Amino acid sequence: MRLNPDTILKDPAYPQDGQPDARLFEEKVDGSTVYGEIYLPGSIYESPHPLVLLFHGIPGTTVNDDIAQDLRRIGFEVIRIFHRGAWGSEGTYSFSHCIDDAMATAIYARNHAMDLNIDPDNIFLAGHSNGGNTVLNVLPQLPWVRGAVVMAPFNHASLWKYDIPTGQTHEEAVAQFCTELGHVLHKASDTALFEDSKAHMADWDFANKAEVLKDRNLLIQVGLYDDDAPEKTNVADLWKKLESLPTTASHRLIRYPGKHGFDSCRLQLAEDMGRWMASLIR
DSSP, rough: OOOGGGTTTSOOOOOOOGGEEEEEEEEEETEEEEEEEEOOOTTTTTTTTEEEEEOOOSHHHHHHHHHHHHHTTTTTTTEOOOTEEEETOOOOOOOOOOOOHHHHHHHHHHHHHHHTTTEEEEEEEEEHHHHHHHHHHGGGOOOOOEEEEEEOOOOOOOOHSSSTTTSHHHHHHHHHHHHHTTTTTTSSTTTTTHHHHHHHHHOOOOOOHHHHHHTTTTEEEEEEEEESHHHHHHHHHHHHHHHHSSOOOOOOEESSSOOTTTTTTHHHHHHHHHHHHHHHHH
């Protein structure tokens, strides 16, 4: 059996000598050690296994372990990392480093597919919040990635393109955002995240990525009550453009009755993600 999406919310029976497991993941990125965890499916699933690379947002407190467990339960191997400068990984945290970390992790996994017991033709990316920004900037550069899932993806350009309801200037609002969320991270300076976001707002703008993403399998998951990365200001422009472009790729946008963390609907979120990725396995 390759995958079984019906077990995403129900524990299957495993033999004693073929239990699912987990182990530490380590890799070097620009001289810094990045730590994470590898979730290994049990022996009821054929190997090599499809792989999901799961990337957290800022500041990394929502690491989506439950999603990793759900995807492992149906037969995926999952690698979840902490980005440089976050929660024990060496180096400095920046939004740019998140993209570089994800690129390095994906290439490392593919180059070590045999050692990791994964199928290099069935590698998926998934990211929440700023992890969605990470994934949407990495996906166009990795043509061999099978598909990507972005959960409440945070578009840095939205901080600069739309009105700020608080009466602040855009620079004040972005600076406050970066300061409040970044105090637990190891940064190059107090203003580094603000400067990184401002410098790349056009390069990272999702609305400019429709052409490079139109032939890539993509699932977008958004919360109807999300105040941090609302659909209207973060993905609506991208989705409108994707809908207008001819493609044979699988594009889906699913809306959930939840906020930015999907805390009221995570089971449905995981099930939709797992079934969508399973449908693309070849």
